[in-house]
Amino acid sequence: MEFIGISLTDWIGYLAMATLLVSFMMKNVTKLRVINSIGCAFFVIYGIMLATSWPIIITNFAIICINLYYLLVNKN
Numbered sequence: 001m002e003f004i005g006i007s008l009t010d011w012i013g014y015l016a017m018a019t020l021l022v023s024f025m026m027k028n029v030t031k032l033r034v035i036n037s038i039g040c041a042f043f044v045i046y047g048i049m050l051a052t053s054w055p056i057i058i059t060n061f062a063i064i065c066i067n068l069y070y071l072l073v074n075k076n
Contacts, residue, residue: 008049009049012042013042013046015042016039016040016043016046017039018039019035019036019038019042020036020040022035022039023035023036023038023039024036033067033070033071034067034071036063036067037064037068040063040064040067041064044056044057047060
């Protein structure tokens with residue numbers, strides 16, 4: 001499936017990239033971690049859509065876990 005000549009997989013990758021870039025513009029660390037986690041989730045989906053690209057999946061899943069730890073457990 002394509003939209004304006006770009007595959008759905010690539011759109012997910014671009015969305016992940018844009019979301020991560022936006023997250024790094026946040027001054028509030030909590031907002032940064034939430035938006036960064038959303039971007040990482042898109043990267044996990046992207047990695048799965050690339051016929052299971054394990055380095056992308058593992059790295060971004062680990063970042064989601066780290067962000068959730070600091071958001072939910074260690075709220076300092």
